[in-house]
Amino acid sequence: MKIFTNILVFLAAALVIFNITQLDFKNLFGGDNAVAFIGIAASCCAILILVIFRMSKKIEGKMNDKQ
Numbered sequence: 654m655k656i657f658t659n660i661l662v663f664l665a666a667a668l669v670i671f672n673i674t675q676l677d678f679k680n681l682f683g684g685d686n687a688v689a690f691i692g693i694a695a696s697c698c699a700i701l702i703l704v705i706f707r708m709s710k711k712i713e714g715k716m717n718d719k720q
Contacts, residue, residue: 654710658703665703668696 672692677684 655707658707662700662703665696665699669693669700672696 669692672689675689675692676686680686
C-alpha cells in the first residue's frame with residue numbers, strides 16, 4: 654500500500670507541475686487559467702488526502718502492535 658500511495662503522490666505532484674506550466678503569468682486572472690488553478694487545487698487536495706491516509710495507516714499499525 655505504501656508503494657501505491659507513493660506513486661499516487663508522485664502523479665499528483667506531476668499534475669501540479671503540469672498545471673503550473675499551463676498558467677499565463679501575464680494575465681493571471683483571465684483566459685483558461687481557471688482550469689489550471691482548479692487542477693492545482695485538486696492535485697494539492699489529493700496529495701493531502703494521501704498523506705493523511707498514510708499517517709492513519711501508520712497509527713493503525715501501531716495500535717495493532719500494542720494489542
